[in-house]
Amino acid sequence: MSVIKPPPAQRSAAPEPPPPAESRSSGARDALRSAGLVGALGVLLLLLVLSLGFGARSLSMDQIWDGLLDSGSPTWAVVHEMRLPRTLLGLLIGVALGLAGAVMQALTRNPLADPGLLGINAGASAAVVTAITFLGVTGFTGYVGFAMVGAAAVSALVYTIGGGRGATPARLALAGAALNAALFSYVNAAMIMDSASLERMRFWTVGSLATARMDTVVQVLPWISAGVLAAFALARPLNALALGEDQARALGSRPERVRIACIVAITLLCGAATAAAGPIVFVGLMVPHLVRAITGPDLRWMFPYCAVLAPVLLLGSDVLGRLLGRPGELQVGVVTAVLGGPLFLYILRRRKVAAA
Numbered sequence: 001m002s003v004i005k006p007p008p009a010q011r012s013a014a015p016e017p018p019p020p021a022e023s024r025s026s027g028a029r030d031a032l033r034s035a036g037l038v039g040a041l042g043v044l045l046l047l048l049v050l051s052l053g054f055g056a057r058s059l060s061m062d063q064i065w066d067g068l069l070d071s072g073s074p075t076w077a078v079v080h081e082m083r084l085p086r087t088l089l090g091l092l093i094g095v096a097l098g099l100a101g102a103v104m105q106a107l108t109r110n111p112l113a114d115p116g117l118l119g120i121n122a123g124a125s126a127a128v129v130t131a132i133t134f135l136g137v138t139g140f141t142g143y144v145g146f147a148m149v150g151a152a153a154v155s156a157l158v159y160t161i162g163g164g165r166g167a168t169p170a171r172l173a174l175a176g177a178a179l180n181a182a183l184f185s186y187v188n189a190a191m192i193m194d195s196a197s198l199e200r201m202r203f204w205t206v207g208s209l210a211t212a213r214m215d216t217v218v219q220v221l222p223w224i225s226a227g228v229l230a231a232f233a234l235a236r237p238l239n240a241l242a243l244g245e246d247q248a249r250a251l252g253s254r255p256e257r258v259r260i261a262c263i264v265a266i267t268l269l270c271g272a273a274t275a276a277a278g279p280i281v282f283v284g285l286m287v288p289h290l291v292r293a294i295t296g297p298d299l300r301w302m303f304p305y306c307a308v309l310a311p312v313l314l315l316g317s318d319v320l321g322r323l324l325g326r327p328g329e330l331q332v333g334v335v336t337a338v339l340g341g342p343l344f345l346y347i348l349r350r351r352k353v354a355a356a
Contacts, residue, residue: 041308044308051086052087085217092224092276093280095228097269100273106234109242111288115284120151121151121274123179124147143275162176206331224272240253242297279333280332281337286344
């Protein structure tokens, strides 16, 4: 007698569990960051156009376009010999200073650290001033070699004084501050001793884009490009280092090598920027701090934002200086100092209140 087996019960497919709230929140945050970065790129594009258009003589969009493409246009010389090199140099220097500031602050774990804190800008400035005063060197071609040597020498000296392999962020910062003060004292003394050198260095020492030329842009591009690549490659190791040295080693990072690589990146970025336009203040200090409020501490997002918003600040300051100083102009280093000073004091005040 055969036994009739009941058909197997069909199992209803269980609904997939919803994604965790943390994952949804992270995706939404990344989407907002991406949208913000696109918006920042749009602002940068607008500033590039304004930099080409505004000056002692303002140009319309049609005149800018003709000056860019038509060699027979009456605005060709203005655009290609003055405005375009100045705009491109401002873009490159802004990227360099913004990324140098972000790397500097991540290395020292101090959100108010300045790229000049390790004495890199001071080393580059001292080397260039020496070349101008005692060797008669002129022009960016002569400056850049001395600036890189000075920046590299001070970087190595800071690393050695700071403890070498056992260097800590605090010791590096103290060593850099001491060398920074000594080197800028030397710069001022050299300028006072030689009135001819003082006249040649007058615009360079306040930070200026007024003497930008296309050959300067071409010469500074490889140095800054190398520094940018090095900075972006350091985003993940610096994120690991922010967790503490023991945790960083557990994640496969080597803190000593990371610190050396950071100093190399800062040397390339600050040395090239200082040689091209002189020491421009507050850009590398303020932009990373402001970006951190948008992106949080993740350097994989901070670095792209800094590379976009620092040129926005620098080019915006340059355009503002040209408009306020007509028929002359205010140098961009003066404008960034005026804009950055009060904001820096405000941030210091907020930090004091938060610590109280």
